[in-house]
Amino acid sequence: MLRTLSRKQIKKEMKKNIVESIAVICACLCLLGCTNDESTPVGAQNLNLVFEDEFNGEAGATINTDNWNFEIGNGQNGWGNNELQYYTNRPENVALDGEGNMVITAIREQFQGFPFTSARITTKDKVEQQYGRFEARIKMPGGRGVWPAFWMLGSDIDEIPWPTVGEIDITELRGQEPNITIGSVHGPGYSGGNAISGSYVIENDRFDADFHEYAIEWTEDTIEYYLDGIRFNIITKDDVPQGAEWVFNERPFFMILNIAVGGNFVGFPVDSTPLPQTMVVDYVRIYSIED
Amino acid sequence: MRNIFTFRKISYILATFLLVINYGCQPDDEDLVEATFPNIAEVFIDTFSPGLQYDAFGNSKVTAFDVDTDITFQGDAAMRFDIPNTSDPEGGYAGGVFSTAVGRDLTNYNVLSFYARASKGETINEIGFGLTFQGEVYRTQVSGLQVGTDWQQYFIPIPDAAKLTEESGMLWIAEAADDGSSYQLWIDEVKFENLDVIIQxxxxxxxxxxxxxxxxxxxxxxxxxxxxxxxxxxxxxxxxxxxxxxxxxxxxxxxxxxxxxxxxxxxxxxxxxxxxxxxxxxxxxxxxxxxGMEDIPPSPNVDDSQATQVSVPIGFESTALTYDFEGFEGAASAIEGNPDQSGVNPTATVMRTTKTNGSQFFAGTLINLDAPIDFSTSEILSLKTWSPKAGIPVRLAIENQGIGADSQIVLDVNTTVESTWEELLFNFSGQINPGINYDRIVIFFEFVVDLPGDGSTYYFDDIYVIGSDPVNGGNGGGGENLLENGDFEQGMVAWEGNAFNVQTDGGNSFNFANVMTAGNAFDVNLSQQVEIVQGQTYTLTFDASSDGDRTMIAGIGLFEAPFTSVTQTVNLTSTTQSYELTLTADSFGIVNSRVLFDMGAETGVVVIDNVVLTTDGGGGGGGDTLLANGDFESGMVDWFGNAFNVQTDGGNSFNFANVMTAGNAFDVNLSQSVEIVQGASYTLTFDASSDGNRSIIVGIGLNEAPFTADTETANLTTSTQTFEFTYTATFGATNSRVLFDMGAETGVVVIDNVTLVQN
Missing domain, CATH: 2.60.40.1080 (Immunoglobulin-like)
Known part of the structure; x- marks a missing residue:
């Protein structure tokens, strides 16, 4: 999510994704045949719930600020990505919906000199954890140039610069490819367009049509990616480029939920981009994984 | 569509040879009620699907369609349209309908998909389904579909497939080349599908x-x-x-x-x-x-005792004016005291017309007006009548004095009571010719063909346009025209300048100048001398047009050296537009001043008419607005009327109304209650725009009968303009209102930031 890409890098990354997508499709075809078979569970068994936000509350109410911070504005250079939105904490952009969900809404409107508004919330200094299962059930936004993400950064980002501090993207998608979810890790030597990524393609469906559960299970040296209980990618210490450092055994991470509009990763929205777009989050949970 | 295109049939019989369809691709229909009609999904895969035929639109190039076996997306064949030159004498576009004689059940699908490419980048005008030469109940299409030179898949979703239990229109297209030159368009793999990748x-x-x-x-x-x-x-x-x-x-x-x-x-x-x-x-x-309609307000009694000319409204109350009237064909007419000062007409003076014994059935009374009837508030004329007979027709005719009967429009309305004053309404909506100045009124009692007069005496009074100001000439609202002959109907008087040239067409006179060579703006000028008071703000309104697009300078200035002036440049088009300029005489002010139109800077025609110069009440500003929710940010509160409809866009709320059919101005209304004090001066400001050029009526008025109002006309354009009008209240009551009457013309009216300040 936090990345600065050259054109070349974008091309490279796209190519990579396509290759991986093909691989993932093959994998999915195999997996889909056995998703209902409860005798072959995937993922850690000894989960211990340590944090959850179910987003219960009245429609229009603000989120629980014991758990969440608002990030306001456009950052520097559009949060480093030439993003076009201005993040606010207005209920128009982020609020509970009264039906047990938190809704982030990206709107096409002039605000503080920017052409779109949206919201970005983090658990920095409030909910941080090293290792465990991080999951959220989300109905994604879509539309060309819309870039939603559920992701994490290393807790001491204020002292240690990105990408050394580490970034784990549990899910992000490009609104013009609403059937592809992408999970990545960024570290020194493998950030931005060179991040280590895997993607999952759903056939005859799209992630902005309904809720899906996005999760990682993060243990020492390993991050496993899950969609609706299906493990579709495993990234390990061995996957980092030669000479690069695996930075995910050092510190706790905090979570971020946001919708960006425009930016290097996704391109700019156009007049026929459907807006407003909403990211509807049913819950966010963190489990510790017991041995 | 059926009315435009006549029938021309090109049947592709070969389709019927290929009844073998891959039913293996059909959705699982085990749980469905058995369909009455076949649920075939394919339209054109490698050939026509069963029962499909093609009929070209009659005025298209009917040979434009063919099946191409060389260029296909996949398989053996694709559809190809040879889109003709738009100048092709055989038809300037390609188009037609692919339909089946027996309808298909499409309820299992949610989208029509196909692949297309073209020999050059193009925009397909219309493509869709649901159209046949027998009907178009579920016509569905995309306009302006972009097609490039690579094959690409396109989707036309079905809005509600549950309704398509028997649809014959499988595909239709109408396409003319964007730049007029011919090209080829291929379409392949046309089929209905059930996809989950499209979101409504x-x-x-x-x-x-x-x-x-x-x-x-x-x-x-x-x-x-x-x-x-x-x-x-x-x-x-x-x-x-x-x-x-x-x-x-x-x-x-x-x-x-x-x-x-x-x-x-x-x-x-x-x-x-x-x-x-x-x-x-x-x-x-x-x-x-x-x-629905707002109720027609009951008409007030007309007061023309201070009138300076004979014009509608007429109440026959002036002792200074000479009413130019005439009884004809045996009708004896006179202005007399009201014989029955009661009921709806307690006023002192009325018109009598006696239809003498044996007079023509068309004996009546005519009144010549000094100014044409102003129908800007409505096209309904109100007349109060007193008749000894109930149930007889009263004919009211209006015409132009110069043209006469050829310009006449008439309405008959029956009396309902005898020997009692009553109000009759003559609704000329749809009959008024905007190009004609109606400056004569003719009234006939008991207008029954071949029924001669029987000596009955009738009275009438209060000729009034519904929604207008019932006071004639009482100097209400400071809106009196400071100019003479502003409408040029009096011919070559009052104005001067080398551009002064009055012409008359269709009963309307106007100033016409045609600038042959361009020079200084003041080289070609139309002026009228008028006193200008320093520091005073004036409103100059006029109608103008040209034979093309050109500009002109309009304003006020000294009529002697140093010719100081305050002017604005206005843009003229070939359509007559109304202009309103607000001009403040900051730096000059003497008796020998003038209104001026300088038109010499560009060549071309300048037509000017209906020039009005008024003084604003002056000042304004300062005070607090008397209105609540004038910016509509509080939503649907405080205002009322059938035009009350608050919308929000980009965080700003405003009132939005779109008038579908034209009628009376007050048919579509936005109002807010506010107390108005008689004789006080009020300034009303607001922002407004439309989706084109149109006018609305704005002002202050009673919120109860007789609905007396002081109004002005605001000319809206697609740009948001700020309007400011100053009114001196000719009435006063707690139950008064600010009003926007917008029913006289069609189109959008957006209103925002309304303030009313007492000066």
Whole structure:
């Protein structure tokens, strides 16, 4: 999510994704045949719930600020990505919906000199954890140039610069490819367009049509990616480029939920981009994984 | 569509040879009720699907379609359209309908998909399904579909497939080349599918607008502009224009208006309002239609005792004016004391007309006016009559004095009571010719063909246009024209300058100048001397047009050296527009001043008419607005009227109304109650715009009978303008209001930031 890409890098990354997508499709075809078979569970068994936000509350109410911070504005250079939105904490952009969900809404409107508004919330200094299962059930936004993400950064980002501090993207998608979810890790030597990524393609469906559960299970040296209980990618210490450092055994991470509009990763929205777009989050949970 | 294109048939019989279809691709239909009609999905894969035939539109190039076996997306064949040159004498476009004689059951599908490419980048004008030469109830199409030189897949979603139990229109297209030159368009793999990758984003009727249909009992209109916006697999919105039959319509008041399943609205009663809304598969569609009329206000008594000319309204109360009237064909007419000062007409003086024994059945009374009737507030004339007989027709005719009978329009209305004053309404809506100045009124009692006069004596009074100011000439509102012959109807008087050249056409006179060579703006000038007071603010209004686009300078200035002036440049077009300039004489002010039009800087025609110069009440500003929610940010509160409809866009709220049919100005109204004090000066400011050029009437008025009002006309354009009007109240009551009457013309009226300040 936090990345600065050259054109070349974008091309490279796209190519990579396509290759991986093909691989993932093959994998999915195999997996889909056995998703209902409860005798072959995937993922850690000894989960211990340590944090959850179910987003219960009245429609229009603000989120629980014991758990969440608002990030306001456009950052520097559009949060480093030439993003076009201005993040606010207005209920128009982020609020509970009264039906047990938190809704982030990206709107096409002039605000503080920017052409779109949206919201970005983090658990920095409030909910941080090293290792465990991080999951959220989300109905994604879509539309060309819309870039939603559920992701994490290393807790001491204020002292240690990105990408050394580490970034784990549990899910992000490009609104013009609403059937592809992408999970990545960024570290020194493998950030931005060179991040280590895997993607999952759903056939005859799209992630902005309904809720899906996005999760990682993060243990020492390993991050496993899950969609609706299906493990579709495993990234390990061995996957980092030669000479690069695996930075995910050092510190706790905090979570971020946001919708960006425009930016290097996704391109700019156009007049026929459907807006407003909403990211509807049913819950966010963190489990510790017991041995 | 059927009316435009005549029938020409090109049958592709070969389709029937290929009845073997790959039914293996059909959706699983085990759980479905057995369909009455075949649920074949394929339209054109490698050939025509069973029963499919092609009929070209009659005025298209009928040979444009062929089956191509060389260039295909996949398989053996594709459809190819040789889009002709738009100048092709055999037809300037390609188009037609692919239909089946037996309808198909498409309820299992949600989208028509196909692949297309073209020999050059092009925009297909219309492509869709649901159209046959027998009907178009579920006509569905995309307009302006972009096609490139690579094969690409396209989707036309079905707005509500549950309704397509028997659809014969499989595909239709109408395409003319963007740049006029011929090219080739290929379409392949045309089939209905059931896909989960397309999301319905929103749906609407009436292009998503809230429109107002001011209509009386018996009127009908059809809900048009129905659409559904879909979020396609590439994350882009695509609008599908849908037949209204896909939608389910509801009327909020079935006593006032009903709506059928094809979207036809029928007005059953003029008493009250109904709002027509729609849903598509249970979700609410944007846009609505408000049906109904504001009540016609009862007419006040006309006061023309201070009138400076004979013009409507007429109350026969002036002792200074000479009313130019005449009884003819045996009718004896005179202005006399009111023989029955009671009921709706307690005024002192009225017109008598006696239809003498044996007079012609068309004996009557005519009144020549000094100025044409102003129908800007409504096209309804009100007349008070006193007749010894009930149930006899009263004919009211209006015409231009110069043209006479050829310009005459008439209405007959029966009296309902005998020997009692009553008000009769003559609704000329739809009959008024805007090019004619109606400056003569003719009134006939008991206008029954071949029935001679029997000596009965009738009276009439209070000739009044509904919605207008009932006071004639009382210097109300500071709005009196400081100019003479501003409408040029008096010919070559009052004005001067080398551009002064009055012409008359269709009974209307105007100033016409044609600049042959361009020079200084002041080289060609039209002026009228008028006193200008330093520091005073003036409003100059006029109508103008040209034979093309050109500019002109208009304003006020000294009529002697150093010729100081305050002017503005106005843009003229070939359409007559009304201009309103606000000019403050900051630096000059003497008796020998003038209104000026300088037109010498550009060549071309300048037509000027209806020039009015008025003083504003002066000052303004300062005080607090008397209105609540003038910026509409508080939503649907404080205001009322059938035009009251607050919308919000980009965080700003405003009032939005869209008038579908023209009628009386007050038929579509936005008002807010406010106390008005008689004789006090008020300044009304607001921002307004429209989707084109149109006018509205704005002002202050009573919120109860007799609905006396002081109003001005605001000319709206597509740009938001700030308007400021100053009124001196000719009435006063607690139950008064600010009013916006917008029913006289069709189109959008957006109003925001309304303030009313007492000066």
């Amino acid at each position: 984003d929103s749906a609407g009727i009436l292009e998503g607008q809230d429109q107002v249909f001011p209509a009386n009992e018996g009127a009908q209109t059809t809900i048009s502009g129905a659409y559904v916006d879909y979020n396609l697999p590439n994350g882009l919105l695509q609008r599908v224009n849908a037949g209204p039959a896909y939608f389910d319509f509801t009327s909020s008041n079935e006593n006032v208006a009903t709506v059928d399943n094809l979207g036809v609205v029928t007005v059953l009663s003029s008493d009250g309002f109904a709002t027509i809304t729609a849903t598509l598969s249970g979700t609410t569609a944007a846009g609505s239609l408000s049906v």
